[in-house]
Amino acid sequence: MNFDIVVIGGGPGGYVAAIRAAQLGLKTALVERKHLGGICLNWGCIPTKALLKSAEVYHLVQHAEEFGIKVKGISFDFEKIIARSRATAEKLSSGIKHLLKKNKVEVFEGHGKVTKSKTVLIENEGKKVNEINAKHIIIATGARARVLPGIEPDGEHIWSYKEAMTPKNLPKSLIIIGSGAIGIEFASFYNMFGVEVTVLERSPHILPHEDYEISQLAHKAFEKRGMKLITNAHVNKVTKKKVGIEISYEADGKIKTLEADRIISAVGIVANVENIGLENTKVQLDRGFIKTNPYLETDEPGIYAIGDVTSPPWLAHKASHEGIICVEKIAGLKDIHPLKLENIPGCTYCYPQIASIGLTEEKAKEKGLEIKVGRFPYFGNGKAMAIGETEGLIKTIFCAKTGELIGAHMVGAEVTEMIQGFGLVKNMEGTELDIMHTIFAHPTLSEMMHESTLNAFSRSIHI
Structure with a gap:
């Protein structure tokens, strides 16, 4: 049972790392004790969005008359709402199982633990069921919810x-x-x-x-x-x-x-670092999370860590990207770029939605940066009016000297989809000119990204 890479944990960091490793020709194993897809897919990112969509539909139906639609006897079946959420998670989890099989990643069910000889011991209900060897071990065990003393979940109150x-x-x-x-x-x-x-x-x-x-x-x-x-x-x-x-x-x-x-x-959260054999290694912790260098290497040669078990921000897309960086570095690919935290978007899927990337206005000022700030409200956008979503704001922050986009912050309908536009600009170290010279389709909500940029440089057209 010898492998090039063993990944402990099958969440959005672990399974992506395993698939990428297999694509690069590395013999790869993945150890997962419960659910492929991890907390994110099974009990976080995906099922919560399914729940929120049901809530949004219910909210919109209640306001149907504003769109000229008459609806009588509005009600909801809460059991079906929950069932749809769980079915969505289960479908995606089985999809990941298929992807791992397709890419010839060998999956081991059980709890993975690093031994002194740098092998991975696999246990099930405390009993040894397997032991596998690897040149490289990636820890992707994730995190769990922080529990405050006196406020321990009891499943009822x-x-x-x-x-x-x-x-x-x-x-x-x-x-x-x-x-x-x-x-x-x-x-x-x-x-x-x-x-x-x-x-x-x-x-x-x-x-x-x-x-x-x-x-x-x-x-x-x-x-x-x-x-x-x-x-x-x-x-x-x-x-x-x-x-x-x-x-x-x-x-x-x-x-x-x-x-x-x-x-x-x-x-908040607590990293899952217990009972995974860290005491058998030189791996160091910082405030309970595994310390790594920019390429996700720990202080123990041959052992790496990605995702929520490491430093913040604790986001699924950060974990996936770290998995790819880590594996490509192991594989010896050239031009591997470390993750830039300021280029990681954050999204909150409430109503209205919230999305952001880069420095806030407060952080930019704390750093002593000279900035230009642009704003454009939803009520000034034709598409927002047409769909009845006029509550919101697009805010952009640029370096006054170079024009580089250093932050974007949004609240309103579909901002969690639009934030990726600013993500591309940030990744390319783009300036206000790159956004100004981009033609945005009309009518779209994304036009507000253009207008906010124009506003930062006193060139507003529609406000």
């Missing part, structure tokens, strides 16, 4: 992401701790189905990693839809009651309480 995605019925009220992408997506989903949603965030504003202006616009949009958002809130205690749950928190120097049927805790 306090939900993890799994319970939040497969509830038997809708709660009347819900408290979500944390307003990052995961928290806000769940908040948006439940809010659109009529649940009374309250979000507690310890930072001064929701979506704390987003541009402040975009965060504020999102805040207003969510409140307009009935969501309650409390910032600068520090959770002190959670008390389970006969019916529902009570949460005590501190905000504005005062201790306050809230009651709800359920709580979802969405306060």
Whole structure:
């Protein structure tokens, strides 16, 4: 059982790395203990988007008369909504199994652990089922939700992401701790189905990693839809009651309480570094995550790490790209470029959507950069008017000296699709001229990307 590469973990980083390795002629094995596709495909990225689409359709049907369509007796079947989400995840998981087989990647079911001899021991329910050797080992074990003391998921009152995605019925009220992408997506989903949603965030504003202006616009949009958002809130205690749950928190120097049927805790992640044999290696950790160099090499020769088990941002597309960089470096390909964090787009699939890439306006100013900022609102775009989505903003940030695009931040319909346009510009180190000289189709939402750029250089046409 000798291989060129063994990948431990079959998530979006691991399975992509394995497929690319096989394409390059390397004999490759993949060890996965539960689900091919990892948390992302089975319990994260994909099934949550299926849920959010159902919520969006329900929301749009409720507003059908605005489009001249009359609909009577609007209702929803929550069991079917959940079933569709799970079916989507299962279909994709089987698709990955097919891709691995097609590329001749040998898949081993079980828990992978690195031994002192740098082989990978495979266990199932604590019993050894196999042992395989490899010249190179890639750790892609991912991460799990962080659990706060006293707020441990119990499957009933306090939900993890799994319970939040497969509830038997809708709660009347819900408290979500944390307003990052995961928290806000769940908040948006439940809010659109009529649940009374309250979000507690310890930072001064929701979506704390987003541009402040975009965060504020999102805040207003969510409140307009009935969501309650409390910032600068520090959770002190959670008390389970006969019916529902009570949460005590501190905000504005005062201790306050809230009651709800359920709580979802969405306060970050913890890397899966336990029981994978790191003690048998020289692999180093930084704040609980595996340290790597720009080519994903650890301090142990021949061992690499990619994805959520390493440094942030913890995104599926980052993991996949790291897997390709890592494998191509192992294979000896030339012109391998390390990942540039500032070129990684981030997307939140709430309603309205949020997407960003590069530096925020605040970060650019902290760095002492001289910048030009452009803005274009959705209400000035013909396509946005036609589809009834006039709430939103496209914001662009350029270096005043060179014209290079250094950041783009958006809130509104379909921004998670449009962000890739700015991603291409960033990857090419493009300037305002590259965007200005690009012909954008009309009528499209993407025209606002052009208009925002024009606005940054005082050349606005439609506003």
